[in-house]
Amino acid sequence: MRKKVMVLFLIVLMAFSVTLFAAGTKEASSDTKRVVYIARAQGDSFAAWLANAIKDEAKKYPTLTVDVMDGQASDDRVNTLIENSIINKYDLIILQANNGEAQTPYVEKVVAAGIPIILTNPRIPGIKGTNSVDADPYEQGAVNARIAVNQIPKNATVVVLNGPAGNMHSTARRKAWEAEFFAKRPDVKIGGEQIANWNKDEAMKYMEDWVQALPKIDAVVSMNDNMAAGAIEVIKGNPKFANLLVYGVDGTAEAALLIKEGLMTTTSFQNAFELARLNMKMANDILSGVQTDLVDTDIDCPLITKENVQDLIDAYIATGDLK
């Protein structure tokens, strides 16, 4: 009896899953073009923001249907999704690579199949036949580092929080800090440097330990806002760190609020809305024949400071991300 119940349960579950899937899939008419956006990892907050922004932007193009796939931060999965997209004969692929090297052979397959492809956040350099829309991760780190040169005091001790090992954005931003700040300020000492994997809670643990281990910390250099916010969470309200300088990247809503409160110094805005707008415009231009050449586009990496942060906060209030 229990077995029969189990079998019935499984049948119902399968039918339910298939129904959900069918309900989620839009059927394209012959006049519409099918676009797939392969997100690096919808579980990653920035990647999720970009995916959501692309879905919203796609609504402005009634001749396009956009399916969003989740790479789940796995090279293997992203590569499989690329292959599946070729087999499913999408008219255009927008790819947010997890790892440029790992995805290169599969992007080349897309090009060989004659399917237009846009590489976004990041672009993968050196592949012929691709378009791209990106924010330069080196510049994202550099805009903070250049202003920090004059802000961080002499003989300061700084701590550094990095993204996941091998992550292109984290590596490029760190390179920028090395070239634009540490090379120019040999008096500054790195008191601690760890990989916090973009995560706020991991950054908190490192900062808690550094506060104990180091006689002083003058600045936190973080490769993203999430980790910077984690470091701030540890020292907020502590008068010993009233003058702590904190630098991040992304321009998240939380970072905007922290900058306004004076707890964070600067961040560079990685505008997912602008990336989405340019990606969808490019997709539409390619599929409608307006764009015939290969194009690489960069969005700006504006520095967000206390002076201009209110504009960003207002934008987040307008989208409902802040109240």
Place this chain on the structure above:
Amino acid sequence: MGSRSKKMPHLGAFFGKYSIYVIMVLLFLISALLNENFLSVANLTNIFRQISVTTILAFGETMLVISGMIDLASGAVLALAGVLSITVYKATGSLLIAFAVGIGVGVLLNMISGILVAYFKTPPFIATLAITMVARGFALLFTKGQNIYQIGKYIIFGQGSFLGIPIPIIFMALMFLLTWYLLRSTRFGRSLYAIGGNEEAAVASGIRVTNVKFIAYLINGVLVGLAGILLMSRVNAGLPNAAAGYEFEALTATIIGGTSFSGGIGTASGTIAGAFIVGFLNNIMNLLGVNSYVQQIVKGVIIALAVVFDIAAKNKRTKPKEIASVLESGSAEKLIDTK
């Protein structure tokens, strides 16, 4: 010869029984010697606070593993419980309701795990793996993958203190006492050991195995929900991606603490000792500025050594008993090589 032979078994028995605590104390002492900041009140408070979430999860894992089960979903369920709890707080302004929702979500998801494992006999590994995907998916779907900010007074659970003691530490202590009491002093606890030791014998002896397993998951759900509330309030945000891998950290503390994957063995005090071992390790390596990659290698090696030492010490304690039982049975000739 008589007094010397009396002392050696006592020392061996001591190490066998308390090996994990010996390791914990040794690690504590070595850490104190390696860095002058280790022993500061602030640093020790940090360690306690940092391990509080995973230790609370570890208590749940301990009860499950003792009875031959496991929960691979605790990280994902923790995240879902946390984001839903925060959402309810932002909507109602009530910390009490938000707290209840967090616990409720943990219990609900674990109820499903319990039904799958206890009533449908699904292997716990598979059942809770499925729940992991469901819970994480819901957390991401509900929040559209975005973090929830501006959580106001919700932070009191993870950042507040009572009589100078951080609230997460108080909760960790309370959950330790609860787990210790359940395992040592209740019929439910004895049933867990019996089921983990020999499920068929447990059935034969009249233990309602299905019910006990189901209740174990419900209790785990309370602990996971609580952990979610504490983590999100500690980080001052609802993070749908949070706690990835926390179940393995909890299991690490559980296993280092002497809980056996084969079931029937484990204690709350062993688990908390295991949690301290991991906490001391993480802390001292950060205080010493050890590189991330090296930290991973060192942690893996020390954890393996700690478990091997613990198992070896337990085996040494068992051997004299085996010999004694053979002698008592009058089969001494079995000990003599007759060839």
